[in-house]
Structure formats: C-alpha cells, structure tokens
Amino acid sequence: MIRPPGFRGAAFGTARNGDARVDEAARRGIARELGLTSEWAFLTQVHGTDVVEARGPGRIAEADALFTTRSGLPLAVATADCVPVVLEGPAVVAVVHAGWRGAAGGVVLETLSRLAASKLDVARAAIGPSIGPCCYEVGSDVAGRFPGFVSETRWGSPSVDIGGYLASELEAALPAGAVWRSTECTFTSDELHSYRRTRTRDRQVAVGWLPPD
16 A cells, blocks of 8 residues: 555555455455455545545445545545545545546545535645556547646657646645645556556555544
8 A cells, every 4th residue: 555644544555455446355455454444435436526425334426526524434436547636634534536527527626615615624635646647648628628737648649647737736725735646657557557558447446534533
C-alpha cells in the first residue's frame, strides 16, 4: 500500500494488494495491514459526479464520490488509470473516482461543495496513482475539456494531465501545501493495473477512513 505522508486515514493499493472490491481475501489482507475492519463501503462507479454518504458498510449507490463521518468505516474506490482521490478533514473522510468525464464534470468540486454544505471541513487531499500525460492519449474533444492541461504522449499524440487538473482544483480550494500527489503512472508501472495497457478487468483500490478519536 502507498501511504501519503502526513495523512491519518488514506492509502492507495497496488496490483500486488489485489482487487479488494471483489476479492474478500485481498480486502482482509489490506484491512490487516492498515489496522482496519474488512467491512468496507463501496460504490458502483459510473463516471459521473454524484456524491453520497456512507453510514455503514456495503455497496452504497451508483456514484463516484463517497464520504462518511463515521469513524472506523473504510471507504473505497477502484481504479486502473482513472484518478483516485482521498479527502481528509477533522470529522470527515471522502474518496473520489475521477476519469476524464468525472473530472470535466467537476466531481471533486462537487464533493468539496457537498461537504462544505454539511459544515464539514477538508484539511488535505491525496491524489493517488493514475495514467499520466506521458501515456493518456485522447482525441481533440477530450483535450478541449482541459485547457492548460493538454500535453503529448511519449509517442507524440495529444494527451491530457487529469491528475494535474484535479491537483489544480484542490490547490485552489485548500490551504497551501495541503495537496499530495503520487508520481506513479499506471500505464508505465508494472506494479499497477492499467486498463489502457492491458485491458484488464482488475483494479487497485484507494481506501479512506476516519480514525477513532
């Protein structure tokens, strides 16, 4: 597991940790490593911008952002090129799944807005491994949704930096120095699942939890 420095309840899995959405043994292994219960809350991810609250474990809803104020309840999203984000605050934790559709639609800002409306402060954000602009080839329709974050792949075709785009949004919304971002690219790392690289159905999970007081 990748543990962002300074975070109380955030971790990003690798391929070695297994697909804890569907593999109970993998989930128990991650739970033991992190000192958590293996009863997690999940989403059915749909590449949208809906934000829902988890009050207990299980598959909560069709959505792409999940938060809780219940301490000790792990939340998880699964990715294999999309961007996983964990938001931490004194009394809340949230996890976000952001592909290009969700990022362009504002799923991270929607999550921050929902938490603010509930008077829940966010202190920091961790952005996990995702496909980088070195490898995320897109068409002009997608590139046009991310002005300022258009780049080129290693082979010279247009690409976008979705992780950088989300980091920019979070840095504008949170205190200075509150955003951590992984430098790992899922496409180039053999330690991470990448749908673009292998068309895999497997995923790695991002886990967020609110530690007990």
